[in-house]
Amino acid sequence: LNKDIATPLRTKEILEKYGFESKKSLGQNFLIDLNILHNIVRAAAITNETGVIEVGPGIGALTEQLAKQAKKVVSFEIDQRLLPVLEDTLSSYQNIDIVHSDVLKVDLHRYIAEHFQDVNDVMVVANLPYYVTTPILMKLLEEKLPIRGIVVMIQAEVADRIAAKPGTKDYGALSIAAQYFAKAEKVMTVPGSVFIPQPRVDSAVLRLTVREKPPVELIDEAFFFRVFHASFANRRKTLLNNLTHNLLSKAEKEIIEDVLIDIQIDPRRRGETLSLEEFALLSNALYKRVM
Ligand code: SAM
Numbered sequence: 001l002n003k004d005i006a007t008p009l010r011t012k013e014i015l016e017k018y019g020f021e022s023k024k025s026l027g028q029n030f031l032i033d034l035n036i037l038h039n040i041v042r043a044a045a046i047t048n049e050t051g052v053i054e055v056g057p058g059i060g061a062l063t064e065q066l067a068k069q070a071k072k073v074v075s076f077e078i079d080q081r082l083l084p085v086l087e088d089t090l091s092s093y094q095n096i097d098i099v100h101s102d103v104l105k106v107d108l109h110r111y112i113a114e115h116f117q118d119v120n121d122v123m124v125v126a127n128l129p130y131y132v133t134t135p136i137l138m139k140l141l142e143e144k145l146p147i148r149g150i151v152v153m154i155q156a157e158v159a160d161r162i163a164a165k166p167g168t169k170d171y172g173a174l175s176i177a178a179q180y181f182a183k184a185e186k187v188m189t190v191p192g193s194v195f196i197p198q199p200r201v202d203s204a205v206l207r208l209t210v211r212e213k214p215p216v217e218l219i220d221e222a223f224f225f226r227v228f229h230a231s232f233a234n235r236r237k238t239l240l241n242n243l244t245h246n247l248l249s250k251a252e253k254e255i256i257e258d259v260l261i262d263i264q265i266d267p268r269r270r271g272e273t274l275s276l277e278e279f280a281l282l283s284n285a286l287y288k289r290v291m
Helices: 008-017 035-041 061-069 078-087 108-115 130-142 156-163 173-181 222-231 239-246 248-260 276-290
Strands: 052-056 072-077 094-100 121-127 147-157 182-190 204-209
Touching: 008 156, 035 061, 035 121, 035 147, 035 182, 035 204, 052 061, 052 108, 052 156, 061 072, 061 121, 072 078, 072 108, 072 239, 078 094, 094 222, 108 239, 121 182, 130 147, 130 156, 130 173, 147 156, 147 182, 156 173, 156 204, 173 276, 222 239, 222 276, 239 248, 248 276
Parallel strands: 052 072, 052 121, 072 094, 121 147
Antiparallel strands: 147 204, 182 204
């Protein structure tokens, strides 16, 4: 077998051999630290029964470490220039499929059904391109894929927002959206020095463990999403004002106030103080009155 891809020396050799220039616009920051990769793989609890979906293999640093532990890896890469590189660097692994696609445009249900027929345990693992972190994570969660969880390297600031608790400065619509679908944990923070080129922001490994059933009962899931998004539209406004201006209309202000008092949530509170459970209560009560 070849030497591991994820060392500074080997990565530079590969990039030079192909005259490859990283594109910032595609979030191309390659991992060069085996220790970090081992931590990512361990955090995902990958076994030889696991099927892994990877987003953005780059030159294959993480893909290789995943393939060593997993039953199979299916990896989506948008940049055509990387296909011959990957063909070369991953040539000794038989359990990797590279798919040349924008992950945001693929039907992941179909890929899982077709590629993981013989697999009961599916994980998504990636060092994500930072310019599309949130859309990728929300796609993975909202599509309700048959996966156990997601372990990703992302911007530390986004990891903090996703894992945030009510009443903290990081808590917002993204926290609730993610925590509705999954249990969120920041596994570790990671310095820029483990990437080539180094990203401008700090990074962190985030683990999302997908919930088997939703943590709250909702009359209408889409309405719940509208309610908490509206509640955070202007962080300085009260719940009542945000809901009046961003969910319903001025004419319905009294109804909203009435509903809030009825469910014992002070209309003067701010969205950032409400728990997921309180947003569920609020969305169900409002739905009954106005929809
Ligand atoms: N996994 C490699 C590593 O850890 O060294 C590379 C990670 S790099 C941060 C992100 C990778 O995602 C790049 O290879 C980039 O070309 C790819 N990428 C960017 N946007 C993508 C998209 N929409 N769909 C699939 N891959 C994408």
